[in-house]
Amino acid sequence: MCIRGGAGTPPAGERNVYGLGRQWLVRDGAVVPEAVLLAHHDELARLGRECPEALHVAQVVGDPCYDRIAASLPSRALYRQALGAGPGQKVVLACSTWGPQSLLGREWPLLERLVTELPPGEYRTAALLHPNVWNAHGEWQIGSWLAGLGRRGLSVVSQHSDWCGALAAADVVVGDHGSLSLYGTMTGAPVLLTDVPDTGLDPASPLAELSSFAPRLRADKPLCRQLARAMATYRKAGYERVAQRISSEPGRFAVKMRSLLYRKLRLRATAARLAPRPARLPVTLRFDEPGQVTP
Structure with a gap:
C-alpha cells in the first residue's frame, strides 16, 4: 500500500478522485491495471496529477450510460x-x-x-x-x-x-x-x-x-x-x-471499448457497425396486496 504525504498531499480545495489515486492503482511501486478507462479527457488530466505513472495505461473511451x-x-x-x-x-x-x-x-x-x-x-x-x-x-x-x-x-x-x-x-x-x-x-x-x-x-x-x-x-x-x-x-x-463534462466521446463507447478489448487480447477485430442501443423499458415493483411485493 502506498501512503501519500508531504509533497504528494493534495492542495487545499482539491480532493482525491475515487479510483484515480495511487492507493487504488499502484502496489509495490508498480501500476497494477492493464488499462485505466476514463470517460472524459478532463479525467485524463486529473489522473496526470494524481498518479502520473498510470498515464501510459489510460484510455479515454467515453461513458456507456x-x-x-x-x-x-x-x-x-x-x-x-x-x-x-x-x-x-x-x-x-x-x-x-x-x-x-x-x-x-x-x-x-x-x-x-x-x-x-x-x-x-x-x-x-x-x-x-x-x-x-x-x-x-x-x-x-x-x-x-x-x-x-x-x-x-x-x-x-x-x-x-x-x-x-x-x-x-x-x-x-x-x-x-x-x-x-x-x-x-x-x-x-x-x-x-x-x-x-x-x-x-x-x-x-x-x-x-x-x-x-x-x-x-x-x-x-x-x-x-x-x-x-x-x-x-x-x-x-x-x-x-x-x-458535456460527462463524456468527451459521445456515442463512441462501444466502438472504442471493443477496439481496446481486441487489442489487449491480440485478436483481429471482426467487421461490425456498433451504435448505442436504447434502454429496455423500465420495470417497476408491484404492491398488489399488503405485505406482497413483486417485480
Missing part, C-alpha cells in the same frame, strides 16, 4: 408509459444514491410529500435507487418500506430494470449528490437538488458545477410551486455544459 441515455431520449413516450404516466402527466423522478447522506437516508419525508402533495392527475412520481441501496437492504426490505407509498401511486423502479429508460422519461429530476442527478442534465428536465453535503464532493467535479446553479428543494415551501418554478425557469445552457 451517457450513450444509452442519449439513444433512449427519442423514445421518451414509451418509457413514460412504462412508468404509468398518462397523457398530460409530468413524471417526477426521485433519484437516491446510497449512504446516510443520500436522499433516501436524509430526506425520507420528501418521498411522502411527493406522493401526497402533487396532484395525481398532473404528476406521476417514480423512485430510482442506487444498486448499493438494494444490495445493502434487499428487495423485500425496500419493498416493505415503500409499499405504503407504492399503493398510493409511487412507481419504484426495480433493481433488475434498465434505469436509463426511467431517467429518459423524467420531466423533473429530484436528486441528491449521486451520479443520477448528473445524468439528469442530459434529459432536458430541470434537476432539483436536496441538501448536498459539503464534505466528500470534489469541487472540480461536474456535480459540483451542477450544484452551483441547480435549484434546491425547500422543506418549508409547497412542492407544486417549486416544481412549476423549476420548469418555468429552466435554462438548458447550464445543464448542457455540465452534461
